[in-house]
Amino acid sequence: VAIDPTRVRRFAHGSRVPGWDEAADLWKAPAVVPDAATTPVPEELRREIEDYMGRYPDFRSAAIPALHAAQRVHGWCSPTAIEQVACVMRLTPGYLQAVATFYDMFETVPKGRHDIYVCTNISCSLRGADDIYATMLSAAGDDPDFHVKAFECLGACDLAPMASVDGQYVGPLTEADCDAIVADVKAGRPVLPAKQLQNLKAAGQPGGGVSGRSEAGGEKA
Amino acid sequence: MSSYETFLLFEDIDRPGLNTLEVYQRERGGYEMLRKALDMEPGEVLAQLQASGIRGRGGAGFAMGTKASFIPHGDMDKYVVCNADESEPGTFKDRELMQKNPHLLIEGIAIAARAIEATHAFIFIRGEYELQADILERALAEAKAADLLGSLNMWVHRGAGAYICGEETALLDSLEGRRGNPRLKPPFPAVQGLYQGPTLINNVETLMNAPLILRMGGDEYAKLGTERSTGTKVVSVSGCVQRPGNYEVELGIPSRDILYGLAGGPPEGRAIKFWFPGGSSSPVLPGTDEFLDLPYDFESMAKAGSMLGSAAIIVVDDTVSVVDVALKTAKFYRHESCGKCTPCREGTNWTVKMLERIDNGEATPMDLDIMAAVCDQIIGHCLCVLGDAMAMPIASMIKHFRPEFEAHIEAARERNGLGASIPPLNRDEHAGPMPVLN
Numbered sequence: 275v276a277i278d279p280t281r282v283r284r285f286a287h288g289s290r291v292p293g294w295d296e297a298a299d300l301w302k303a304p305a306v307v308p309d310a311a312t313t314p315v316p317e318e319l320r321r322e323i324e325d326y327m328g329r330y331p332d333f334r335s336a337a338i339p340a341l342h343a344a345q346r347v348h349g350w351c352s353p354t355a356i357e358q359v360a361c362v363m364r365l366t367p368g369y370l371q372a373v374a375t376f377y378d379m380f381e382t383v384p385k386g387r388h389d390i391y392v393c394t395n396i397s398c399s400l401r402g403a404d405d406i407y408a409t410m411l412s413a414a415g416d417d418p419d420f421h422v423k424a425f426e427c428l429g430a431c432d433l434a435p436m437a438s439v440d441g442q443y444v445g446p447l448t449e450a451d452c453d454a455i456v457a458d459v460k461a462g463r464p465v466l467p468a469k470q471l472q473n474l475k476a477a478g479q480p481g482g483g484v485s486g487r488s489e490a491g492g493e494k495a
Numbered sequence: 496m497s498s499y500e501t502f503l504l505f506e507d508i509d510r511p512g513l514n515t516l517e518v519y520q521r522e523r524g525g526y527e528m529l530r531k532a533l534d535m536e537p538g539e540v541l542a543q544l545q546a547s548g549i550r551g552r553g554g555a556g557f558a559m560g561t562k563a564s565f566i567p568h569g570d571m572d573k574y575v576v577c578n579a580d581e582s583e584p585g586t587f588k589d590r591e592l593m594q595k596n597p598h599l600l601i602e603g604i605a606i607a608a609r610a611i612e613a614t615h616a617f618i619f620i621r622g623e624y625e626l627q628a629d630i631l632e633r634a635l636a637e638a639k640a641a642d643l644l645g646s647l648n649m650w651v652h653r654g655a656g657a658y659i660c661g662e663e664t665a666l667l668d669s670l671e672g673r674r675g676n677p678r679l680k681p682p683f684p685a686v687q688g689l690y691q692g693p694t695l696i697n698n699v700e701t702l703m704n705a706p707l708i709l710r711m712g713g714d715e716y717a718k719l720g721t722e723r724s725t726g727t728k729v730v731s732v733s734g735c736v737q738r739p740g741n742y743e744v745e746l747g748i749p750s751r752d753i754l755y756g757l758a759g760g761p762p763e764g765r766a767i768k769f770w771f772p773g774g775s776s777s778p779v780l781p782g783t784d785e786f787l788d789l790p791y792d793f794e795s796m797a798k799a800g801s802m803l804g805s806a807a808i809i810v811v812d813d814t815v816s817v818v819d820v821a822l823k824t825a826k827f828y829r830h831e832s833c834g835k836c837t838p839c840r841e842g843t844n845w846t847v848k849m850l851e852r853i854d855n856g857e858a859t860p861m862d863l864d865i866m867a868a869v870c871d872q873i874i875g876h877c878l879c880v881l882g883d884a885m886a887m888p889i890a891s892m893i894k895h896f897r898p899e900f901e902a903h904i905e906a907a908r909e910r911n912g913l914g915a916s917i918p919p920l921n922r923d924e925h926a927g928p929m930p931v932l933n
Contacts, residue, residue, distance in 0.1 A: 329650045331572065331615065331690055337672035338655050342622070376674040376833075378656030379622045391623070395584045396775055396823050397733040397809055426658060426827055427584035427775075428623050431733030431809075432740045441625035472594075472626055 305368055308361040315358045319347050323362045333363065337373050341380055350381045378425070386421035388459050390414065391438040394424040397431035406435045406447050413452040420456070430471065443471035499752045501719070503707050503727045504700065505743040508595050514630055516637040519598040526643050528706040529602050532609045533645065540610040544705065546713030548725040553578055553661070553698030554774065554805045556793050565685035566611040566693045573613040574694040577604050577702055578666060579620040579627075582658040583774040584827060585807035588729040589699040591741050593620070593627045596703070597634035601649070603702035606709060608647050611695050616649040619666055622656050658831035662879045663696045664688075665833065676835045677879035698805075700729055720746035724792035728806050732758040735765065735812035744791070751787040754810060765812040769895065772796050773804020775824055776884030778891030779811075800891070817896045818903045821889055822850040828885035839882030842873040846889060853900065856907030863893055863900055 284290055322343045326336035340359045341351060348355040351374045353367070360367045374380040392407040407424050414420035428443070430436045436445025439455055444466045451466060458465045467473055496502055512518040519525040532540050545560030566573060577600065581589040593600060604616050618635075620628045631651050638644055652670060654660050660669045664678035667689050688694025704726065708716045717725045724746040730753055733739045737759030744753060754760060754767065761767050767782030772791075778801040780786040789795045796803045811820055829843040849866050852858040870886035877883070893900060905915055 332671060334672035335652070335670055338669065339653060342653065342655065373672065373674055376657065377622075377654070380655055395827060396771075396820060397585050397739075399823055400734045400809075400811065400815060425623075426830065427582060427586075429581050429587045429590050429621070431585055431587050431731065431807075434733060434739065438623060441623075443626065
């Protein structure tokens with residue numbers, strides 16, 4: 275059977291396998307620990323990273339909290355952000371780049387300011403999370419301020435389907451809530467206050483019970 | 496509280512302000528057990544934990560007292576690490592516990608630290624739990640300001656989103672500021688863990704039980720539950736049930752009471768097709784009476800070919816296709832595989848590709864055997880159990896629902912005009928149209 279070559283899916287670099295995102299320039303000298311004299315670091319960021327470094331018996335443990343701090347300042351783990359962390363922590367940028375690319379919450383490409391993580395794992399998808407994700411993507415549209423990401427289990431399956439909007443857990447969501455979330459974020463209001471995890475009344479109190487504990491009844495058979 | 500439940504950890508959990516020192520210490524007598532532990536010899540505290548027989552609540556179910564007894568005695572720096580990287584799909588018990596009663600966790604960690612004479616303690620919390628981390632940090636600051644922790648140096652450490660960091664050695668690597676890759680065991684963390692020092696790693700729920708064990712006495716605690724699964728367990732029920740949520744029950748109650756009595760069973764007019772008894776890593780059990788009548792404890796689940804895991808029950812009803820759940824599960828593990836060991840990195844990837852082939856209508860029933868063989872080659876061949884955690888549920892789904900997989904394969908082939916996969920010789924007249932060969 276002859277294979278039609280136009281049907282073979284190829285990546286931009288012409289290969290059928292995805293390979294690396296970017297080709298490395300092997301002629302370039304490896305980056306060394308940045309020179310503190312020529313690398314300006316915002317004073318606030320430096321203080322925060324130094325505070326983290328003081329908490330651990332080994333200062334390297336502060337790498338992840340420091341990258342969190344840098345990402346907050348710069349919006350993403352940009353080369354500048356990584357260089358500044360490297361400068362304060364006296365590590366090579368390569369070491370921090372390796373750490374940053376491992377974890378889901380660090381972005382090494384530019385992203386929108388507002389993170390919307392939609393949980394699409396088993397429990398949420400059994401309750402329609404895949405549709406919520408699709409709706410959320412179209413609600414955010416191509417607004418560069420939004421970073422909508424399908425995330426792995428966020429540990430709130432009792433709110434399924436749910437999302438984390440700038441760290442704030444909201445659920446259970448309906449498709450109509452997606453537009454409301456985007457509108458709330460744009461207006462700088464609290465996001466869906468009635469559906470926030472921290473505002474949900476505890477089970478056992480009148481009108482409460484998102485987790486079914488209070489309603490669960492019945493006599494032991 | 497209904498008659499199925501037994502509250503230890505959930506006692507007063509919904510009381511407003513329980514997360515403040517004011518309510519926890521002054522009104523509920525918190526931190527008294529820590530004071531008692533500091534007056535006791537470390538060996539006595541350890542003996543109480545051992546007598547309780549409490550098994551780890553994070554997934555592996557290893558006896559906590561035994562684990563703590565492996566920590567060498569001596570003058571070196573020792574560490575307690577609380578594993579709050581709760582990422583197992585379906586599990587959300589630690590989230591609720593930490594959010595509502597952070598001081599109980601801090602007290603439990605301090606007691607565990609006393610038992611092994613540790614100098615440093617870290618709470619490794621997943622980065623997504625921002626609200627809970629803030630609450631813990633506030634509680635920890637309160638405890639430090641009231642000088643309750645003595646010389647123990649405790650910090651909250653936020654992770655950055657990686658399922659693998661729930662594995663104890665990967666967690667240690669991540670806590671040391673590296674990529675979260677698991678380490679070769681032995682040496683086990685009890686001997687050589689964080690910064691090469693002896694380290695006790697326990698789940699949030701396990702450590703929260705420590706003050707309760709001291710208050711009740713280890714022997715008294717051991718009377719709860721069954722002989723080899725002592726105590727109570729917070730069970731997270733989610734998926735296709737009417738009342739998803741956390742329920743605290745005594746170990747050993749019938750699974751049916753949890754699924755139907757507490758969580759309300761599947762929605763009206765539907766039936767349970769299968770359920771994960773302990774998070775997405777546990778082999779699935781069909782929703783038949785044989786399995787629903789099993790006592791919910793460590794041994795019974797193991798005997799039925801599954802595991803209690805983190806006690807996260809995910810219920811799947813009969814409107815959902817087993818192939819979709821299998822694909823979702825496999826994709827999750829492919830994404831979370833750290834890539835250090837070949838069987839896991841390649842095995843999860845190829846399992847996803849083969850499940851996608853089923854959906855595309857390119858598969859034949861032989862693919863199911865190949866998938867089962869791939870799962871077989873992953874189990875037991877990696878540094879950690881992430882690969883096994885994908886292989887076990889997928890293999891169990893193929894085992895219990897093979898006819899459905901085969902029907903899905905045939906239906907997808909018909910849909911794509913590829914014809915049936917069964918060769919003409921073995922076909923009978925009911926098998927549908929002949930394959931189209933080109």
